[in-house]
Amino acid sequence: MEARKRDDLESEARILCERGDFEGAATVALKAYGAEVYTFLGARHQDRGEQDDVFAQFAEALWKSLPSFAWMSSLRTFVYAVARRTSLYHRREAHRRRQREAPLDGGSVVSRVAAAIRSATTPLERSEVKSRIAELRAELPEEDQELLVLRVDRQLSWLELAEVLRGEDEAPLEGEALKREAARLRKRFQLVKDALRERARREGLIPEDDDR
Structure with a gap:
């Protein structure tokens, strides 16, 4: 949209x-x-x-x-x-x-x-x-699937992700605390993305030199 x-x-x-x-x-x-x-x-x-x-x-x-x-x-x-x-x-x-x-x-x-x-x-x-890529994603832990869906498919910002993914009993994050959580999610996302890309490479789904 x-x-x-x-x-x-x-x-x-x-x-x-x-x-x-x-x-x-x-x-x-x-x-x-x-x-x-x-x-x-x-x-x-x-x-x-x-x-x-x-x-x-x-x-x-x-x-x-x-x-x-x-x-x-x-x-x-x-x-x-x-x-x-x-x-x-x-x-x-x-x-x-x-x-x-x-x-x-x-x-x-x-x-x-x-x-x-x-x-x-x-x-x-x-x-x-x-899609086999979708199948690979489905094999990830649920919290990693959730992060990929919201960031890649829905394109939520890191600050939005920090708000959406907070625990049910946690108080809303604000200011520096919200930024720190956003940074943590960004690092976690990169690790998940790298691991998924490596699996896709091993199965020949993407070229070896594909760094996306």
Whole structure:
């Protein structure tokens, strides 16, 4: 998505939030970032049914979280943070989830947008799974896969990554602490990238002199 269009959508969502129209703001956020978040969740939840469940929960969580969003970061960063927390919550509470949570209202605007995004994203996902590079990435530890997806595929900045990947119980990072965590993630990313590139070279997937 072009930066100008993204800025316009984020401005629209913020105006809707200021008006108290959080369903409208969630709908704008889903239309802007829902497809990429759905693919991100697919990397964390290999089962398609589970991926769909988590995405539906994410859509509801996003809707409910917007009233407390202080706009200290971009909407995109906030969306990914909500998606990651939802994924972690799903895994931790899977055995009790159905008893505790009601499903997202099938008649709501947010629900319909989420369902449309799941349907539209499926063909793209199927083609990506066939790639051997994607298979190699899938063999990495989950935290390394997550870092690659958010940095390479979603192009989040290092500061945005530091915000999205902080622990659930950790306070928001600011100032020098945020910069230090961003630098740590950058070093970790380079190590993961180098290891993945070396494996790809050994399998003949990229030329020996490819330093990308």
